[in-house]
Amino acid sequence: MPLLRQVIVLQSLRELGRLAPDLARNRAERSLEASLQSLREASLTTLGMELDTLTLFDARSVVRLFAHAEQARILAHLMDERARTLAEHGDFVGALSDTVYAGQLLACSRQRFGVLRDAGAADALERELPKPPT
Template structure:
């Protein structure tokens, strides 16, 4: 069973890597609603869960849903992207809230999975996501 969970987490990372350039492009070229919709779709595609539903709960409860640190990292990345989107559209309070939530996700991930696995998740995310253009 752990092998299936690991395969699922790696597939989610690859899917996020495939979607990352599109998310950045949508953030730069479209309305706030379109950008937020793209982030919701990315969360549904990568994690199989609704972004809006996940953000209703505290970070610790959300991390407990996940079987791997990579999943918490993916959600933290999506929350960071949402914070950037909100900031670009002038919602600095919402951006700050999403940034804090992303940090809480990472902290809870380290508490649940340990520093070694969380660091491995960060490395995996770094490998799978394309580098942003300068």
């Protein structure tokens, strides 16, 4: 069973890697609601959970739902993208709140899974996500 979970998590990472350029493009080119909808769809696709529902709970409780540190990293990435979207549309309070939540997710992930597994999650995300344009 652990191997099956790992395969599912890797598939989620690949899906996030596939969606990441579209999310960034949507943030720049679309309305706030359309950009947020893209993030909701990405959460459903990658994590199988609704983004709006996950953010109703504290970071520690959300991280307890996950079987792997990579899942917390994916959600933290989505929250960071949502913070950027909100900031670009002038909602700096919401952006700060989402940035803090993303940091809390990562801290709780390290606490639950340990630093070594969390570092492995960071390496996996680095491999799967495309490099940002420079």
